[in-house]
Amino acid sequence: MSEKKENNFLNEKLIPFFNKISSARHMVALRDGMTAAVPMIIIGSIFMIIGQFPVKGYLDFMASIFGPNWSNVVQYITNASFHIMGLVAVAGISYSLARSYKNIDPFSAMIVAIGAFILTIPMQVGKDGGLLIPLNQFDSSGLFTALLVGLFVTDLYVWLMHKNLVFKMPDSVPPAVSNSFAALFPGAISLFVVWLIRLGVEATPMKSIPNVITFFLQAPMSKVTNTLGGAIVIELVVCILWFFGIHGANAISGVIDPVLYAALSVNYTAFKANKPLPNIITKTFFDNFVRIGGCGATLGFVILMVFVAKDQEMKALGKISIGPAIFNINEPVVFGTPIVLNYRIIIPFILAPMANIIATYTAMKMGWVAKTIGIYPPWTTPPILSGILSTGHISGGVMQLFNIVMDTLIYYGFFKSMDNAKLKAEKEMEQAKA
Numbered sequence: 001m002s003e004k005k006e007n008n009f010l011n012e013k014l015i016p017f018f019n020k021i022s023s024a025r026h027m028v029a030l031r032d033g034m035t036a037a038v039p040m041i042i043i044g045s046i047f048m049i050i051g052q053f054p055v056k057g058y059l060d061f062m063a064s065i066f067g068p069n070w071s072n073v074v075q076y077i078t079n080a081s082f083h084i085m086g087l088v089a090v091a092g093i094s095y096s097l098a099r100s101y102k103n104i105d106p107f108s109a110m111i112v113a114i115g116a117f118i119l120t121i122p123m124q125v126g127k128d129g130g131l132l133i134p135l136n137q138f139d140s141s142g143l144f145t146a147l148l149v150g151l152f153v154t155d156l157y158v159w160l161m162h163k164n165l166v167f168k169m170p171d172s173v174p175p176a177v178s179n180s181f182a183a184l185f186p187g188a189i190s191l192f193v194v195w196l197i198r199l200g201v202e203a204t205p206m207k208s209i210p211n212v213i214t215f216f217l218q219a220p221m222s223k224v225t226n227t228l229g230g231a232i233v234i235e236l237v238v239c240i241l242w243f244f245g246i247h248g249a250n251a252i253s254g255v256i257d258p259v260l261y262a263a264l265s266v267n268y269t270a271f272k273a274n275k276p277l278p279n280i281i282t283k284t285f286f287d288n289f290v291r292i293g294g295c296g297a298t299l300g301f302v303i304l305m306v307f308v309a310k311d312q313e314m315k316a317l318g319k320i321s322i323g324p325a326i327f328n329i330n331e332p333v334v335f336g337t338p339i340v341l342n343y344r345i346i347i348p349f350i351l352a353p354m355a356n357i358i359a360t361y362t363a364m365k366m367g368w369v370a371k372t373i374g375i376y377p378p379w380t381t382p383p384i385l386s387g388i389l390s391t392g393h394i395s396g397g398v399m400q401l402f403n404i405v406m407d408t409l410i411y412y413g414f415f416k417s418m419d420n421a422k423l424k425a426e427k428e429m430e431q432a433k434a
Helices: 003-022 025-052 056-066 070-099 106-119 140-162 175-182 184-202 209-225 228-243 248-272 283-290 299-307 312-326 331-336 346-366 385-391 394-433
Strands: none
Touching (some): 025 248, 070 140, 106 140, 140 209, 228 248, 283 394
């Protein structure tokens, strides 16, 4: 295949295909729904750091001022924010999906989806006759249920609305009231369908909808993703999509992030109970130890551009990119170099994050580096600091420093080839002008 035909295939077939998938309304809804939960996770992580910062002198000092139970009081905010991932996700997914359809009130659809989500949760009757709701289903344990309910219940609701099964109010009625009554029949039918599904599941040995989802989806996916091979496959897909100009992490986040957040939440629970942390592969594993400088681990590449480049264009781009790269934003270098569709740089762009995965996984598996404890520093937190915060130990920062040096060495040979080629072209251009 000639280069021209190959480029035509990429531009006319492959890239539009991946763009179509990543921009599909259900993929966008999944991504936006998970994104909606991130601020609450960060807030909970901040107060977790305050309440459980792993320095004994700090903990003793705070206890001497605020009393022995001060940490539990601080954790009220963590419990109120970190542990509602599922609830926020179902609301965000439903709202985003409903908003993508015409003539649908997204707020009403979201309320129905939240009701359907709660309907899937098995409840018990307390001694006083009140209902006891297992709150763990509101956090990462219920993420897959939230994902499915947010998509399918919302689609059912929209379909019923488009069938005109609505209770119409006079034009004089305010829109907020009119929308609420319009949702009456579609909402009732949607909840009735979920109720029937629940009754059917309760008649089986599975007993509850969350048990079915855990057995058939969450548990198998967790076993795959929480392995070295699973992590490599995930990042390989992300890097390949980025190579074609598609935001790889966003494209697959709706499917992968629920598993990674769930693994992080399990680590948090174990950390609070002073038990061994079970998971290595978590959301913070990728954000803080693999994608250093952004997808492709491009911080090492940018460092070379700033300090080693001889070509003036490369050096100038490096100076522009170094600031964002420190905060893990690499669009300037990805599109400015460019890395997109640049066959000279695809090998280190894939190899560097793969090396980060293998090195970090091995170090955590061997116990040389602490595992991620459940704290979720914002993905824009600079390396070294984010490593210490996410693991609660200085070894996390040391691991990141090791990865940065390793990434720089991986990029070096390919960078020199590009730099020399650009420098040669620059000199030839100057000679042609002379």
